[in-house]
Amino acid sequence: MAQSASVQEPAQETGTSARPPYQAPPQPGFKPPFEPWGRYPVYDAKIVPLNWQGDIPGSMKGLHGGALAVGMGRSYGDSCLLKDGNLLLTTGMNRLLDFDPATGLLTAEAGITLAQILDFCVPRGFFLPVSPGTKYVTLGGAIANDIHGKNHHVAGTFGSHVTQFGLMRSDGSYKLCSPTENPDWYSATIGGLGLTGVIPWATLRMKPIVSRAIDYEGIQFHGIDEFLALTEQYKHIEYTVSWVDCVSTGKNFARGVFMLGDHSRVPDELNPSPEPKLVFPFDAPGFALNQYSVTAFNTVFFHKQLKPHVKALQDYEPFFYPLDKVLHWNRMYGKSGLLQFQYAIPWENAREGTIAILGAVAKSGLASFLAVLKAFGDVPSPGLMSFPQPGITLALDFPIKPNLSFPLFERLADMTREYGGRLYPAKDAAMTASQFQAFYPQWEKLERFRDPLLTSSFWERVTGDKTIL
Structure with a gap:
């Protein structure tokens, strides 16, 4: 599969594989996520739109009040919010970068939604390996929350099917993360609530189907x-x-x-x-x-x-x-x-x-x-x-x-x-801070991987951390 250097630019159309560039259509009913899907709480924040991977390093420089990458705002509570901070809106980063029908490996920017992936892949005989109860979540959000679906008992979580992804840090550094390359960052980022860095792209292994x-x-x-x-x-x-x-x-x-x-x-x-x-x-x-x-x-x-x-x-x-x-x-x-x-x-x-x-x-x-x-x-x-x-x-x-x-x-x-x-x-x-810390004693290990610029209202609420650059 393509390495990190090659996925920075869209692949070219080759043969009958229907390769990108593919620009996903806009999603219906979307508005900037000033409120989560549960509509509580509602906080003011500055929206910083990202339109492609190259926007990330510049957009992360000079921000004050902390930042958090967000997608469709389908988290129910405040894990997708940052009160009086900066929300890096990723939905403009929705390009499909590569798809190999022989292996089912799909590489896309992190702002593409599962709905957009399905629109591309289902006509080509592929389906999501794991899906939550809504398709209006982004690829990056699915990784950050390590979503699960109706097939957890046989397929595990979404992250089990993510073979690699990029990770950009606020200091300008970049990491390629996979089970074998930077595996500690790979583990911290999957289910890491968007706190370890901004995911510009990811590769997902799709599953073949023959019918809807x-x-x-x-x-x-x-x-x-x-x-x-x-x-x-x-x-x-x-x-x-x-x-x-x-x-x-x-x-x-x-x-x-x-x-x-x-x-x-x-x-x-x-x-x-x-x-x-x-x-x-x-x-x-x-x-x-x-x-x-x-x-x-x-x-x-x-x-x-x-x-x-x-x-x-x-x-x-x-x-x-x-x-x-x-x-x-x-x-x-x-x-x-x-x-x-x-x-x-x-x-x-x-x-x-x-x-x-x-x-x-x-x-x-x-x-x-x-x-x-x-x-x-x-x-x-x-x-x-x-x-x-x-x-x-x-x-x-x-x-x-x-x-x-x-x-x-x-x-x-x-x-x-x-x-x-x-x-x-x-x-x-x-949930209270004491409840969260009892549920997830590994939170302190995640804190060691957290990007110093990135935080969320949820993280501040359950850890008491209000680190702001």
Whole structure:
């Protein structure tokens, strides 16, 4: 594969490999990330747009108040914010630099989004090796947060499939990072929250497909024990995830739908996806999402399957990205925004901890509209600060009600700590410094790799560090 010197300039069109230069189209519904996807907190910052790799060294010189590279602003909390600082906006750095259809290796600038990568690669018979629940995140952001997907139990995290990347430091130095070259910087940067330097480009190993379709199955379950049994039964299936009812109690406690799928092996047309046309048009009133409305939704969602076990052929878009079809769907939580709580609890405490936390949520009276339950596998993450660990992960979205939400989140975080788990920094806007440092004792090692110019509101909040050049 191309070395660092050769990826600084776009490759030339050769043969039938559809090589770059390829300029990705703009992303729908994007605005500069003054606020995160959860819409809390909101801070003023100076936006410094980057349009190509050569902009990075000059843009990092002479900045005061600290800096942070940001992409689409899809982190839920303040890990993509820097109050009164400088946000280096990477979305203009979205060029595809090289693609080898023989190996599936794709090299692109870090501001390209997963949606733009899919638009290029799916018609050529390739798919992302790991994908989160939205495709509107950048390549650099996916590395910085070492994102995970429905196939963690077989494929590990996103970083496991990144073969190399560049890293620019504020002192003007440049490093090529891979598992064999500068491996300590490679590990610190994957899941390193954008603090070790600015990633100008990266190489990702794509996976071959022959169809857009997913062989889908949906199975109703009643309780955590049935969920665990299904997880074991279908551990050979590539993609598994569950929706869980976190409001109902009694006989309906922790009921859900176990969803699984594999890429179809029947060859079919591989067309690019159409752009989404639906837009959530306004900020919903704060009372719209409550225990009663979510209870009604949960009942409808659980029973939308006419049978306990269904099979279907499904396009990959609704399977991987059901919410992406509605732009600005976060508006349904109202102007106050939302908090997401996501933990990973290791297997030895996973069942007990999940039952206890779901019970605490059900008793709280705060209803989570989106509740996702999944098993993490034992594929080791390459990143020093990567979130996943073998066990169970649960993600919950709550509308912000200041006098209720934050005390509940502190309690749930403490429970997670008691069960040996940890929370996901990319989704967090509420954990305390003591909680974070207990979850990630390796944070002090990351601090030694941190670029002295780079910081974030999250990092300052959970470490107490306010180093500013």
